[in-house]
Amino acid sequence: MDNIAGKKPALTWAVHLSVGLLVLLWVIPTLGLLVSSFRSGDQIVSSGWWRALFTQEQQMSPMRIEGEEVQKDGVFVIEGRLFATASTVSAWGTSSREPAAYAPGETADLGDGQTLTVQADGAFVFSSSATTEGTRLPRVFTTAATPPEFTTNNYNTVLFSPMAGQSIFQAFMNTATVAIPATIIPILVAAFAAYALAWMEFPGRALLIAAIVGLLVVPLQLALIPLLQIHNAIGIGKGYLGIWLAHTGFGLPLAIYLLRNYMVGLPRDIIENAKVDGATDFQIFTKIILPLSFPALASFAIFQFLWTWNDLLVALVFLGTSNDQQVLTGNIVNLMGSRGGDWEILSASAFVSIAVPLLVFFSMQRFLVRGLLAGSVK
Amino acid sequence: MDQALMALLTIVIGVGGCVGYFWASNIVLDKVIFPARGLEAGRNISRANMVRPWLFLFPALAALGLYLAYPVFATAWLSLNRNEAGELVFVGFENYRQMFGEDKFWESLRNNMVWLIVVPAMSTAFGLLAAQLTDRIKWGNIAKSLIFMPMAISFVGASVIWKLIYDTREEGQAQIGLLNAIWLQFEGGIWSTVLVQDLARGGAWIKLFRLIGIAVGAGLIYVALSWALGAATAELPYGKPQFWLQIPFWNNFFLMAVLIWLQTGFAMVILSAALRGVPEDTIEAAIIDGANPFQIFFKVKVPQIMGTIVVVWTTITITVLKVFDIVRAMTGGQQETQVLANYMYDKLFVAVDWGVGSASAMIILLLVTPILVWNVWNARKEMR
CATH class of the missing domain: 1.10.3720.10 (MetI-like)
Structure with missing residues (x-):
């Protein structure tokens, strides 16, 4: 909107800053998880994810020297490296009181004929006049700069090696098995009903529309036990068929409502001309209404897909917990309970689960917005 | 992939079944029950048009009725009963009283x-x-x-x-939760860190900005205190990670x-x-x-x-x-x-x-x- 009078530069800046701040607030949580999912477990617990993006100089946790002892010219020598990563030591020490007593390359005299040298790249040489076998080796305190380092190991782990009996990949497949049919099946059922409610005259139509608007807000919590009873009674039990039917039922009010609102807005002329030309309702529906309603169909499909993919409650109730039925959301809730501290696993699993909805979201945002507006503003 | 096959089959059966139902029921309505020919052709057409909306609506209404409308009443009934060894026993409002x-x-x-x-x-x-x-x-x-x-x-x-x-x-330990990391910046109280502790450092311009910051902050404190005295004076455990x-x-x-x-x-x-x-x-x-x-x-x-x-x-x-x-x-x-x-x-x-x-x-x-x-x-x- 450019019609605000007296647009002061200061105000414009304030707007830019506020929006920037808002966006930051809304993006940072997700970013945190994304960054964490590319760090190893050790990295995640040793520093906050926001430090992972930059080379960071920090005091490392003390490390005890370890390695093969070799006898050379009468002294016992252990050589090795302190870090597995490409860190650069800027100072080091051998006691917690003076963790930065020496510069890299300097040699520390530890007494008892023991000396220690630490190089900038973390390589150390420890020598002792007597064998150190069976004794405790000295600890090294270092201050080191570590460049950002990322790994895709977490994803390999969660996708392909089963945890608690189930791999995330399997759960991913299960979720897809739930979500795709549960998205496609209600569309056609709803489209026919929406057409009848939008363009056919019959007694009780207004009442039906009102009923559907009412059902739109009925909490599905009420449906759980009675439906489970029905499913058990007719032999479906807990399984995919049951959850497809349940999602279809729960998705229908929104589908009918959205599609009816859209179809009512289609030009009356086209439909009446077709009728005059002798088209039946069935032909009008399949040849005219359905193709014209594509945007509304697409927006409902996106809603339903996001909803079924992200759902936890319906899956908990209507699906079993066995390996071939547990969905992503259920799996992650279990992980949060049993391995709540293993952020490398949790973050990668969570990202696998939100990757597909995010992809759908960014590629089809237009339809999503249109659907939202049709459903709410009217 | 048995599972994928089953899902695919369901889609085909589901969608095919829907199309088949709508198509076949239309045919049956127009050709068999109320054929648009013979003596009653006109009446039959209008009769068929009376029924058709319900054909279109039937699958949706059946699903809605079974999956949303019926459960509301069933749940209402269940809430008045107690499940004793698989048998429902009517107990009136006992469940509500207990709840x-x-x-x-x-x-x-x-x-x-x-x-x-x-x-x-x-x-x-x-x-x-x-x-x-x-x-x-x-x-x-x-x-x-x-x-x-x-x-x-x-x-x-x-x-x-x-x-x-x-x-x-x-x-x-290093805090990996963002909220605690921020919280720990406020050692010794929220304002002391932001405004005073760092005042000594930095060049002239930065000091000037800090002074402005202090002025703005003082104003904010005044406002905050005036409407949330209790919250502002509460002893918060700054400097400690919080659960x-x-x-x-x-x-x-x-x-x-x-x-x-x-x-x-x-x-x-x-x-x-x-x-x-x-x-x-x-x-x-x-x-x-x-x-x-x-x-x-x-x-x-x-x-x-x-x-x-x-x-x-x-x-x-x-x-x-x-x-x-x-x-x-x-x-x-x-x-x-x-x-x-x-x-x-x-x-x-x-x-x-x-x-x-x-x-x-x-x-x-x-x-x-x-x-x-x-x-x-x-x-x-x-x-x-």
């Missing part, structure tokens, strides 16, 4: 009330702010898209995301933040469209009368989109009443964070007490009812 006697129920009701006020209010407010601000800048669409993004994230995914933010490690999700009462707000984060995008998208629909001439008239941008926003635009604000508010209210996943995943309803939907789940599937579980489901329905009635009433009004 009203439970502290956990009142806790969830109280929490739900707080949720019902805070989440819709904050989401709508943030949504309105974001809608208004992003409409005025060039990169507004990108900003909108990013604020809208959480909409695609599941409640469970969001719970993981926010659990990382609230993560707590013991004192002395955010275990602080009674306040942990509810940390859970609410997750839902606010998820719902703001929705509010923003709808309110932004409504703001664009505000007639230009009303704004121009206000400008000519010398209104400043704030007056234009609060006194011209907001009143005109009040209807949409109410719709957004009620939609989020319904989402809040059904909120289950967040509480389940983050605290499991422990530490005084129980809400009705999770209470119901615990009763139904953990304690396997169908009577009380159904009774609590009825309470949720009761809370939704005003919105249901209002929605239906509005829809009827619109259709006339």
Whole structure:
């Protein structure tokens, strides 16, 4: 909107800053998880994810020297490296009181004929006049700069090696098995009903529309036990068929409502001309209404897909917990309970689960917005 | 992949079945039951047209009736019965009496009330702010898209995301939760760090900015103190990592933040469209009368989109009443964070007490009812 009078530069800046701040607030949580999912477990617990993006100089946790002892010219020598990563030591020490007593390359005299040298790249040489076998080796305190380092190991782990009996990949497949049919099946059922409610005259139509608007807000919590009873009674039990039917039922009010609102807005002329030309309702529906309603169909499909993919409650109730039925959301809730501290696993699993909805979201945002507006503003 | 095959088959059967049903029932209606020929051709056509809407509606109505309408009554009935060894025994309002006697129920009701006020209010407010601000800048669409993004994230995914933010490690270890990392910056009280502690460092310009900061901050403190003296003078444990999700009462707000984060995008998208629909001439008239941008926003635009604000508010209210996943995943309803939907789940599937579980489901329905009635009433009004 450019019609605000007296647009002061200061105000414009304030707007830019506020929006920037808002966006930051809304993006940072997700970013945190994304960054964490590319760090190893050790990295995640040793520093906050926001430090992972930059080379960071920090005091490392003390490390005890370890390695093969070799006898050379009468002294016992252990050589090795302190870090597995490409860190650069800027100072080091051998006691917690003076963790930065020496510069890299300097040699520390530890007494008892023991000396220690630490190089900038973390390589150390420890020598002792007597064998150190069976004794405790000295600890090294270092201050080191570590460049950002990322790994895709977490994803390999969660996708392909089963945890608690189930791999995330399997759960991913299960979720897809739930979500795709549960998205496609209600569309056609709803489209026919929406057409009848939008363009056919019959007694009780207004009442039906009102009923559907009412059902739109009925909490599905009420449906759980009675439906489970029905499913058990007719032999479906807990399984995919049951959850497809349940999602279809729960998705229908929104589908009918959205599609009816859209179809009512289609030009009356086209439909009446077709009728005059002798088209039946069935032909009008399949040849005219359905193709014209594509945007509304697409927006409902996106809603339903996001909803079924992200759902936890319906899956908990209507699906079993066995390996071939547990969905992503259920799996992650279990992980949060049993391995709540293993952020490398949790973050990668969570990202696998939100990757597909995010992809759908960014590629089809237009339809999503249109659907939202049709459903709410009217 | 048996499973994929089964899903594919279901899609084919489901869609094919639908098409087949609609097509065949039409044929049967037009050719067999009421054929448009013979003596009664005209009457038959109009008869067929009387029946046809119901053919179109039948599958949808059957599914709706079975999956949404019937369960409401069945749940109402279940809430008046007790399940004793598989047999339903009618007990009247005994289940409700038992539920009203439970502290956990009142806790969830109280929490739900707080949720019902805070989440819709904050989401709508943030949504309105974001809608208004992003409409005025060039990169507004990108900003909108990013604020809208959480909409695609599941409640469970969001719970993981926010659990990382609230993560707590013991004192002395590096904090990996963002909130604790920020909290620890405030050692020795919030203002001392921001304003005084760092004053000595930096060049002349930076010192000048700090002084301005102090002036602004002092003003803010004054305002804050005047309306929240209690909160401002409270002894907060600065400098210590906090277990955010275990602080009674306040942990509810940390859970609410997750839902606010998820719902703001929705509010923003709808309110932004409504703001664009505000007639230009009303704004121009206000400008000519010398209104400043704030007056234009609060006194011209907001009143005109009040209807949409109410719709957004009620939609989020319904989402809040059904909120289950967040509480389940983050605290499991422990530490005084129980809400009705999770209470119901615990009763139904953990304690396997169908009577009380159904009774609590009825309470949720009761809370939704005003919105249901209002929605239906509005829809009827619109259709006339």
